[in-house]
Amino acid sequence: MTQAEIKLCSLLLQEHFGEIVEKIGTHLIKTGSQPLRVIANDTGMSLDQVKKALCVLIQHNLVTYQLQKRGFVEYEAPCSRVLRILRYPRYIYTAKTLYSDMGELIVEELLLNGKMTMSAAVQKVANRLTETMEDGKTMDYGEVSNTFVRLADTHFIQRCPMAPETTETSDAPPPPAPTLAVNEKDMYVVPNLNLIGKGKRRRSFDDEDNGEHKAKRQKQDADSEEPPPDDGIYWQANIDRFHQHFRDQAIVSAVANRMDQTSSEIVRTMLRMSEITTSSNAPYTQPLSSNEIFRSLPAGYNIVKQILDQYLTLLADDPLEFVGKSGDSGGGMYVINLHKALATLATATLESIVQERFGSRCARIFRLLLRKKHLEQKQVEDFAMIPAKEAKDMLYKMLSENFVSLQEIPKTPDHAPSRTFYLYTVNTLSSARMLLHRCYKSVANLIERRQYETKENKRLLEKSQRVEAILASMQATGAEEVQLQEIEEMITAPERQQLENLKRNVNKIDASENQVDETIFVLQSYIESTVRKL
Amino acid sequence: MAGRGGRGRGRSQMTFNVEAVGIGKGDSLPPSTLQPSPLFPPMEYKPVPLQTGEEVEYMLALKQELRGAMKNLPYYVKPAAPKKDVERYSDKYQMSGPIDNAIDWNPDWRRLPRELKIRVRKLRKERTTILIPKHKQRLPVDKEEAIKKLETLEKKEEEVTSEEEGEKEEEEEGKEEEEEEYDEEEHEEVRRLRRGRPATLSAELLFVAHVSGPHPAPVDLSGGSFGCARDCRIGAFYSHGKQLAGGLSWAGLIPVGKCPRCKRHRPGCPQSRQRG
Numbered sequence: 057m058t059q060a061e062i063k064l065c066s067l068l069l070q071e072h073f074g075e076i077v078e079k080i081g082t083h084l085i086k087t088g089s090q091p092l093r094v095i096a097n098d099t100g101m102s103l104d105q106v107k108k109a110l111c112v113l114i115q116h117n118l119v120t121y122q123l124q125k126r127g128f129v130e131y132e133a134p135c136s137r138v139l140r141i142l143r144y145p146r147y148i149y150t151a152k153t154l155y156s157d158m159g160e161l162i163v164e165e166l167l168l169n170g171k172m173t174m175s176a177a178v179q180k181v182a183n184r185l186t187e188t189m190e191d192g193k194t195m196d197y198g199e200v201s202n203t204f205v206r207l208a209d210t211h212f213i214q215r216c217p218m219a220p221e222t223t224e225t226s227d228a229p230p231p232p233a234p235t236l237a238v239n240e241k242d243m244y245v246v247p248n249l250n251l252i253g254k255g256k257r258r259r260s261f262d263d264e265d266n267g268e269h270k271a272k273r274q275k276q277d278a279d280s281e282e283p284p285p286d287d288g289i290y291w292q293a294n295i296d297r298f299h300q301h302f303r304d305q306a307i308v309s310a311v312a313n314r315m316d317q318t319s320s321e322i323v324r325t326m327l328r329m330s331e332i333t334t335s336s337n338a339p340y341t342q343p344l345s346s347n348e349i350f351r352s353l354p355a356g357y358n359i360v361k362q363i364l365d366q367y368l369t370l371l372a373d374d375p376l377e378f379v380g381k382s383g384d385s386g387g388g389m390y391v392i393n394l395h396k397a398l399a400t401l402a403t404a405t406l407e408s409i410v411q412e413r414f415g416s417r418c419a420r421i422f423r424l425l426l427r428k429k430h431l432e433q434k435q436v437e438d439f440a441m442i443p444a445k446e447a448k449d450m451l452y453k454m455l456s457e458n459f460v461s462l463q464e465i466p467k468t469p470d471h472a473p474s475r476t477f478y479l480y481t482v483n484t485l486s487s488a489r490m491l492l493h494r495c496y497k498s499v500a501n502l503i504e505r506r507q508y509e510t511k512e513n514k515r516l517l518e519k520s521q522r523v524e525a526i527l528a529s530m531q532a533t534g535a536e537e538v539q540l541q542e543i544e545e546m547i548t549a550p551e552r553q554q555l556e557n558l559k560r561n562v563n564k565i566d567a568s569e570n571q572v573d574e575t576i577f578v579l580q581s582y583i584e585s586t587v588r589k590l
Numbered sequence: 591m592a593g594r595g596g597r598g599r600g601r602s603q604m605t606f607n608v609e610a611v612g613i614g615k616g617d618s619l620p621p622s623t624l625q626p627s628p629l630f631p632p633m634e635y636k637p638v639p640l641q642t643g644e645e646v647e648y649m650l651a652l653k654q655e656l657r658g659a660m661k662n663l664p665y666y667v668k669p670a671a672p673k674k675d676v677e678r679y680s681d682k683y684q685m686s687g688p689i690d691n692a693i694d695w696n697p698d699w700r701r702l703p704r705e706l707k708i709r710v711r712k713l714r715k716e717r718t719t720i721l722i723p724k725h726k727q728r729l730p731v732d733k734e735e736a737i738k739k740l741e742t743l744e745k746k747e748e749e750v751t752s753e754e755e756g757e758k759e760e761e762e763e764g765k766e767e768e769e770e771e772y773d774e775e776e777h778e779e780v781r782r783l784r785r786g787r788p789a790t791l792s793a794e795l796l797f798v799a800h801v802s803g804p805h806p807a808p809v810d811l812s813g814g815s816f817g818c819a820r821d822c823r824i825g826a827f828y829s830h831g832k833q834l835a836g837g838l839s840w841a842g843l844i845p846v847g848k849c850p851r852c853k854r855h856r857p858g859c860p861q862s863r864q865r866g
Contacts, residue, residue: 072660074667107706112665129703145652219701233703567640567650
């Protein structure tokens with residue numbers, strides 16, 4: 057956990073959960089596993105506040121607890137999970153593209169609430185959809201449940217670890233913390249619920265429905281006293297699966313950019329076939345035969361088998377090595393080299409960053425070094441066809457920013473400087489880490505700047521909110537145009553200009569945060585793929 | 591790393607051969623840095639403009655919406671509001687936040703360690719409200735009886751003085767109005783009693799009580815100024831059904847006797863006056 061990561065985590069927690077949760081979360085990230093009393097002592101907050109914050113963090117899967125042998129419970133916060141908060145909009149948007157509005161709302165509810173039971177989630181989503189529908193129409197629970205089941209089948213949502221069943225007859229006192237067990241088999245099994253019902257609208261203006269409403273509310277209270285049939289089975293969003301999807305998307309678009317649409321479709325088909333069979337950090341997918349790929353191509357594509365074979369050969373021979381040939385049976389066995397693909401994507405990101413920051417000539421030197429691995433000063437000038445002085449200057453600039461590093465190769469055992477080779481090289485892994493750290497820093501800076509801008513104009517924002525509220529209430533009660541105009545004029549023209557500026561700036565900063573997050577994703581996936589998991 | 595050739599012996603000697611890196615003889619080195627890099631270093635190349643498109647716009651809107659939505663969820667733990675300098679009347683009726691730092695939502699306690707559960711202490715207010723209903727239950731009943739008695743007495747008066755009907759009608763109307771007022775005031779008193787505050791004296795009620803007959807209905811009075819010296823709520827509800835002596839006790843204005851709670855004589859009580 058670098059300083060930049062900790063700072064970003066604390067900013068994210070503060071924005072989404074408030075100051076108290078932020079203090080405790082940051083403390084846990086910095087210091088690792090701690091029991092409750094130590095946290096309260098170190099942060100100087102009251103025990104009640106610490107308990108509240110821990111409940112919230114555990115509910116959102118940001119903190120895990122463990123029962124130690126001595127009998128006390130320790131809490132731990134993994135930094136990486138907190139950083140995912142930045143990516144929530146992307147997850148929700150992905151769900152929307154795959155499963156339309158219902159999927160989007162289900163994933164949104166699960167992310168906002170941490171974990172929920174299926175019945176609660178379906179109910180909430182149905183209510184929300186009903187409110188957006190026209191008057192008189194309601195959303196049926198059945199449709200929402202179907203979408204829920206589909207999300208579970210494709211592993212986008214998963215079950216949380218289960219709490220042990222409490223047996224009434226146990227003599228021993230209950231343990232201070234339940235040990236939650238992960239049941240691999242049942243992770244995506246949807247309980248067999250018979251959810252019948254329709255979404256309810258929140259009516260605030262209808263007087264006629266008040267009587268019915270009260271009766272309904274009473275009934276609902278009676279229902280909520282009985283435990284729902286899927287009590288204890290909680291669902292959460294499966295972040296890893298979303299990451300897998302993003303990775304696949306990136307690979308497909310890279311192939312489309314490099315070659316053409318058809319080859320990207322072929323790669324997409326191959327990835328889809330190996331979605332569930334390959335684990336998320338496998339170096340390559342399971343081998344797929346050309347016949348299988350041909351059968352699984354989407355229905356709209358009419359390419360002949362021979363053309364498919366040609367495409368596959370082309371992909372396998374490409375120097376980027378996205379696709380590799382692993383055998384000849386079944387018309388040729390092909391795999392997708394996931395780790396290599398991630399490395400290529402990260403390298404492409406690096407190149408693009410060098411180009412935008414230092415210019416295209418520096419980028420040429422950088423690409424040269426990537427290709428040739430190690431080069432001396434003289435060789436760089438020769439290969440890049442750049443005059444010596446400029447080449448020197450560019451190399452030093454990149455060296456000072458740590459994109460390029462020096463490798464010493466001594467000729468004599470005494471390492472005399474006059475008799476040592478000094479070779480420039482690019483170490484992609486370390487450059488990627490350095491850039492990732494820089495990305496975290498930039499997002500933290502962006503958030504700070506946005507908060508500063510909002511704070512500066514707080515008074516103006518509040519005034520505009522009030523004016524809007526007044527306008528809305530007056531329009532509801534039916535006011536004349538003149539009156540409405542008068543109220544609108546309460547905000548003067550320069551103030552309006554200021555508000556416009558503020559809105560534009562805040563939008564820009566938010567969009568930049570989203571974009572930096574995409575870079576963070578690519579770099580992080582690459583770094584994770586290189587870490588060998590034991 | 592920089593030159594260590596002190597006392598002007600050699601101009602910056604370095605540990606490695608400078609020529610190999612590319613700095614030829616006679617070239618001047620770039621100036622050494624004496625201060626940290628500027629906060630906003632100047633950029634040579636302007637950055638590429640941000641991505642635009644439907645997708646980007648949608649995610650932007652989503653992000654801002656999420657931020658706003660999270661602020662309203664119960665998971666957003668607001669710091670406790672700072673205590674104001676003076677207690678305001680409205681504080682009592684504004685529920686600001688959960689009681690005793692408890693959480694607004696109900697987690698599944700089976701999944702959480704036991705130590706995280708916050709015990710909520712019962713409010714002390716509940717105890718006082720338990721006692722009041724006993725008195726309250728009597729009050730409306732008594733008042734209803736009083737109203738009925740008043741009505742019957744009115745009718746008797748009507749029969750007796752049937753000659754002066756015009757005036758009587760006015761009186762009746764007046765009395766009806768007064769009765770209605772009494773009703774309202776009675777209700778107000780009941781409401782005030784429920785809130786635990788002493789009700790104001792209703793002089794008309796007393797007047798009627800006095801006029802209506804030798805046997806005044808045992809109406810409870812709660813005079814704020816005639817309550818117990820310590821302003822304990824129990825003493826304020828002490829009924830005045832007993833025979834009174836001295837002062838304004840004929841109007842039943844002064845409850846007599848000791849406050850049952852704190853055993854002190856009330857300030858207006860004749861006995862306490864004797865003591866000085």
